[in-house]
């Protein structure tokens with residue numbers, strides 16, 4: 083996987099993610115982007131052989147992204163404009179700044195996605211966009227752009243649930259993966275254990291009662307002085323630390339064995355820090371990071387493996403920003419191997435927010451006949467598997 087990155091004048095990082103054309107290696111370095119057609123090395127136009135080429139847009143948080151995806155699994159281009167650097171000074175995402183940057187960046191991302199795919203709007207069959215959940219002002223930028231293109235170019239419009247997008251990122255590099263399977267979705271706003279029964283059909287079997295896993299990473303990183311964005315910083319710091327230096331609680335929820343709770347763990351870390359301060363002791367950031375990470379990862383892996391066993395599934399996928407965590411990937415791989423479960427995970431760059439995953443999810447929605455009208459709105463708290471989109475089925 084090749085990532086061309088440049089930092090623009092305003093501090094935004096512009097990334098173009100290209101696949102490894104040799105297509106060799108493990109799931110971690112296999113091509114996330116098939117930039118060239120497998121047969122003749124050129125980008126073919128849309129529509130040949132019944133192909134469905136989707137222009138996908140994502141702007142739910144602090145990444146403006148556009149991608150072109152063919153038939154749900156072949157990524158022709160994947161452009162991400164990340165605002166992380168802009169929000170770092172504030173210690174987290176400032177919604178108003180995010181929305182304004184999305185407005186500035188979205189057309190450039192869409193243009194770059196089309197040009198890198200070697201296509202024009204005429205070649206696009208469907209326009210897809212994340213319409214929830216997320217920051218309302220941020221979502222509205224992508225939704226407005228997608229509606230404008232759909233109207234002006236007369237293309238069908240498909241709205242995608244952000245988390246369904248994260249789950250669908252697994253289809254891109256794992257051409258053999260088909261539902262049903264269990265998916266652990268862990269991002270900045272969500273921690274869900276889901277049975278993916280069919281494309282677009284989900285049964286939630288566990289979720290967080292309080293903080294999302296990514297939120298816990300972000301809050302603990304801030305508390306131990308690592309700053310924002312917390313997940314990657316804890317991941318890096320933990321590599322230098324001792325995971326057994328401190329023992330943190332792993333919440334079990336009576337009568338809901340697949341639910342999660344991370345607020346007690348976060349409080350335990352805060353208590354440790356306060357106690358150390360009062361006693362004038364210096365804590366090792368790396369040891370706290372490693373011990374905290376171990377507690378989160380063990381719960382996530384434990385729940386996911388026992389769900390597979392109890393529900394009788396032998397395929398397990400992970401998704402969302404936290405799925406890029408090194409320790410989670412390693413432990414999950416080990417436990418899946420020990421329990422005869424096939425483990426699927428997207429490359430780290432496809433775990434965090436991107437539009438290729440939205441194009442993958444949209445393909446299966448489109449095939450089912452789902453179409454949205456121009457009255458599509460951003461839905462900041464859209465629940466997973468929400469049936470609202472079904473109201474729009476078959477209109478176009």
Ligand code: KG4
Pocket residue numbers: 143248268269270271272295296297299300311312313314317402403404405406407408433434435
């Ligand atoms: O999926 P995502 O990019 O955005 C949301 O939909 O929320 O996830 C962002 C979250 C943040 O909380 C970030 O700290 C966390 O994913 N994250 C990580 C890692 N990379 C990102 N958490 C743990 N380890 C990582 N390597």
Ligand code: ZN
Pocket residue numbers: 244248269270402403434435
């Ligand atoms: Zn996300």
